[in-house]
Amino acid sequence: EAxxxxxxxxxxxxKRQSVAFWCNxxxxxxxxxxxxxxxxxxxxxxxxxxxxxxxxxxxLPKDRFSAERLKGVDSTLKIQPAKLEDSAVYLCxxxxxxxxxxxFGPGTRLLVL
Amino acid sequence: KQEVTQIPAALSVxxxxxxxxxxxxTDSAIYNLQWFRQDPGKGLTxxxxxxxxxxxxxxxxxxxxxxxxxxxxxLYIAASQPGDSATYLCAVTHNTGNQFYFGTxxxxxxxx
Numbered sequence: 001e002a003x004x005x006x007x008x009x010x011x012x013x014x015k016r017q018s019v020a021f022w023c024n025x026x027x028x029x030x031x032x033x034x035x036x037x038x039x040x041x042x043x044x045x046x047x048x049x050x051x052x053x054x055x056x057x058x059x060l061p062k063d064r065f066s067a068e069r070l071k072g073v074d075s076t077l078k079i080q081p082a083k084l085e086d087s088a089v090y091l092c093x094x095x096x097x098x099x100x101x102x103x104f105g106p107g108t109r110l111l112v113l
Numbered sequence: 114k115q116e117v118t119q120i121p122a123a124l125s126v127x128x129x130x131x132x133x134x135x136x137x138x139t140d141s142a143i144y145n146l147q148w149f150r151q152d153p154g155k156g157l158t159x160x161x162x163x164x165x166x167x168x169x170x171x172x173x174x175x176x177x178x179x180x181x182x183x184x185x186x187x188l189y190i191a192a193s194q195p196g197d198s199a200t201y202l203c204a205v206t207h208n209t210g211n212q213f214y215f216g217t218x219x220x221x222x223x224x225x
Contacts, residue, residue: 004156033213042117042202042215043157056212091156101147102213104156 002026004105006092012111018080021108025073025094031055033102034067034077035091043091049075082112115140117205119216126193127224134188134219136203141181144206148177148188151200151218160201161188165208193223 005024013019025032030051035043046065047057052072060067064083069075079086089109093102116139126132136146145164149157161170161177163186169178176189186203204215 035215040217042204042217044215045213048213093157101159101162102157103159104149106156109154 004092004094004103006090006105006108008108009106010109010111012113013082014113015084016081018078019082019110020076020078021090021092021110023075023077023092023105025075025092026103029094029096029103030072031095031097031100032069032075033093033095034075035093037089037091037107039088046077079110082110084112086110087112115205115207115212115214117203117214117216119201119203119219121219122217123220123222125222125224128193128195130193130223131189131191132193132221134190134201134221136186136188136216138184138186138205138214140207141184142208143181144208146177146179146186146206147204148175148186149202149204151202153199157202190221193221195223195225197221198223 007022032049034046036046037043046060047067048055049069052069067077089107091107093104095102118137120135143165147162148160151157163170163179174191179186200218200220202218206213
């Protein structure tokens with residue numbers, strides 16, 4: 001079974017630029033999660049989708065972050081404009097249902113200069 | 114808001130030793146608790162998932178326990194090996210099914 005795919009793996013941008021991350025979950029998984037993991041901290045949930053609907057986005061900084069999962073499969077997370085404090089690893093995960101085991105992708109490491 | 118704490122933040126043990134990692138959470142209204150492993154530069158791998166109605170789960174040399182009423186979970190690793198070196202994270206799911214919270218992790222080093 002193929003795992004969760006993410007791209008790019010690394011990204012370096014300057015502050016105020018825009019960036020987008022892509023995630024392809026495990027086939028058949030209805031639930032998709034985006035997390036932000038700052039160095040030395042545990043992952044923080046940014047947004048959670050059930051199919052193409054948002055279940056929880058309470059910790060998403062909506063003034064600069066956006067995410068979509070239009071067809072209930074792939075998802076993109078966008079930051080516009082980026083700030084220095086957005087430097088982190090952005091992890092995507094998927095699960096078959098809301099409360100089952102989550103499977104994580106390798107993450108995208110973002111550095112904002 | 115749920116707070117998840119892991120102690121210690123870092124741990125070094127000689128190979129072959131048994132060890133316990135601790136996780137505590139402030140809100141007992143959880144659906145389940147998971148233990149993950151994270152290797153440097155990589156994503157997370159799920160190790161064990163304990164439903165709120167369960168007391169423990171075992172997989173190979175790993176045993177996780179859950180005491181929901183006291184807000185605690187432990188991960189027991191038997192006969193540690195250098196390959197066990199990684200960061201171990203616990204995470205709880207709120208009983209509504211969303212609101213997923215991670216701890217800050219315990220960095221484990223097993224010395225050959």
